[in-house]
Amino acid sequence: MGLTVKGAATRQRIIEGAAMHLRADAPGDVTLDEIRSITGTSKSQIFHYFPSGKEELLLAVAQHEADRVLSDQQPHLGTLDSWAAWGRWRDSVVSRYELMGSNCPLGALMAQLSSTPGATEVIGVLLANWHAEIRAGIERMQRSGKVRESLDPERTASAFVAGIQGGVQVLRSTGSIDTLSSTLDLLMEYLRMP
Amino acid sequence: MGLTVKGAATRQRIIEGAAMHLRADAPGDVTLDEIRSITGTSKSQIFHYFPSGKEELLLAVAQHEADRVLSDQQPHLGTLDSWAAWGRWRDSVVSRYELMGSNCPLGALMAQLSSTPGATEVIGVLLANWHAEIRAGIERMQRSGKVRESLDPERTASAFVAGIQGGVQVLRSTGSIDTLSSTLDLLMEYLRMP
DNA sequence: CAGTTTCTGGACTTGAGAGTCCAATTTTGA
DNA sequence: TCAAAATTGGACTCTCAAGTCCAGAAACTG
Numbered sequence: 001m002g003l004t005v006k007g008a009a010t011r012q013r014i015i016e017g018a019a020m021h022l023r024a025d026a027p028g029d030v031t032l033d034e035i036r037s038i039t040g041t042s043k044s045q046i047f048h049y050f051p052s053g054k055e056e057l058l059l060a061v062a063q064h065e066a067d068r069v070l071s072d073q074q075p076h077l078g079t080l081d082s083w084a085a086w087g088r089w090r091d092s093v094v095s096r097y098e099l100m101g102s103n104c105p106l107g108a109l110m111a112q113l114s115s116t117p118g119a120t121e122v123i124g125v126l127l128a129n130w131h132a133e134i135r136a137g138i139e140r141m142q143r144s145g146k147v148r149e150s151l152d153p154e155r156t157a158s159a160f161v162a163g164i165q166g167g168v169q170v171l172r173s174t175g176s177i178d179t180l181s182s183t184l185d186l187l188m189e190y191l192r193m194p
Numbered sequence: 195m196g197l198t199v200k201g202a203a204t205r206q207r208i209i210e211g212a213a214m215h216l217r218a219d220a221p222g223d224v225t226l227d228e229i230r231s232i233t234g235t236s237k238s239q240i241f242h243y244f245p246s247g248k249e250e251l252l253l254a255v256a257q258h259e260a261d262r263v264l265s266d267q268q269p270h271l272g273t274l275d276s277w278a279a280w281g282r283w284r285d286s287v288v289s290r291y292e293l294m295g296s297n298c299p300l301g302a303l304m305a306q307l308s309s310t311p312g313a314t315e316v317i318g319v320l321l322a323n324w325h326a327e328i329r330a331g332i333e334r335m336q337r338s339g340k341v342r343e344s345l346d347p348e349r350t351a352s353a354f355v356a357g358i359q360g361g362v363q364v365l366r367s368t369g370s371i372d373t374l375s376s377t378l379d380l381l382m383e384y385l386r387m388p
Numbered sequence: 389c390a391g392t393t394t395c396t397g398g399a400c401t402t403g404a405g406a407g408t409c410c411a412a413t414t415t416t417g418a
Numbered sequence: 419t420c421a422a423a424a425t426t427g428g429a430c431t432c433t434c435a436a437g438t439c440c441a442g443a444a445a446c447t448g
Contacts, residue, residue, distance in 0.1 A: 028309035111305035166360030
């Protein structure tokens with residue numbers, strides 16, 4: 001009853017094809033026919049691998065994209081233990097979103113999944129992990145004496161997450177990367193203050 | 195060819211009814227039939243007042259909501275000239291979004307208008323005005339010597355905008371107001387630093 | 389290799405919602 | 419007052435996309 005190798009490959013092809021489509025065109029709403037045509041599959045396959053239909057498929061795509069958000073920041077995000085490392089991480093975040101421009105696949109997905117409980121769950125987990133990694137980086141800097149002890153790592157990590165989210169939102173609305181990059185600079189400056 | 199008093203009232207009723215509906219239920223997507231039933235109007239009225247249909251109507255609603263975003267922050271936002279005023283403004287922002295919870299009418303609208311050029315325009319103008327008001331507040335504080343001269347008002351205002359946007363996004367995803375409020379606190383602390 | 393399960397193609401059904409049309413009614417303004 | 423213009427009700431069409439169905443091909447299993 002499990003999936004055969006071929007079946008698993010098809011399932012994966014559907015998810016990745018849909019993800020690629022979202023990255024490329026960022027259409028207002030994706031249709032199953034588009035996904036079908038891009039991935040060279042048929043309706044019955046989509047419903048075979050995602051029995052409860054579109055919502056289940058989009059949720060799988062969202063999970064796939066959410067995983068990429070963090071993995072695209074590696075290895076920088078995982079090793080925030082020097083100012084140089086923070087600088088590299090900052091640059092990787094800015095260039096990731098600069099590259100994507102106004103096409104935020106995860107944002108497009110959220111728009112279509114806003115009513116489903118699973119979608120907010122996916123985002124919630126992503127934000128929590130992101131926050132945890134940044135916080136761990138701050139604490140590492142504190143332990144090695146590079147960041148003042150009086151700084152609250154929890155709150156500062158939250159501000160980084162919010163700053164990035166907001167910067168990306170501004171990017172999507174205005175097309176300008178400046179807000180994102182200068183917000184990150186400001187937060188790094190805050191971090192360095194004595 | 196102009197609108198009669200009655201006509202203008204109906205038009206307004208449609209916009210406000212749609213806005214109220216978005217505030218209350220934040221449905222994945224609004225339908226004209228919902229709006230019609232809520233506002234006690236008929237299809238022909240909607241198309242009479244918004245000839246190019248749904249998109250035009252939703253854009254008008256988005257504009258209406260965008261105006262509210264800033265007016266809800268008044269008079270605080272316009273008079274950021276003392277630390278007490280900044281505190282009141284911060285509280286008004288937090289409580290506004292705490293009240294709305296995960297129902298962000300403007301966010302819901304943007305999701306449905308993402309493909310139209312007018313929508314990003316509305317948001318772009320809103321963000322620019324918001325940024326300008328905050329920046330003006332920072333500069334006023336600098337002129338009265340309450341904020342250090344070395345602080346960059348442009349960049350700091352951007353960080354406030356991004357922080358609020360991001361905080362609201364986290365609120366929508368997780369239901370927690372903490373990120374928004376602690377990000378604002380951090381930014382205010384940054385502002386006060388000598 | 390025979391039987392069973394998994395996989396695939398594509399035609400078909402169904403439902404929802406945007407937009408159209410026109411006749412009836414009210415309001416305006418000369 | 420009375421024609422012209424604005425306003426209203428609601429039935430109708432039309433399109434599009436989600437989801438169903440079934441028969442045929444391929445792939446496992448004993």
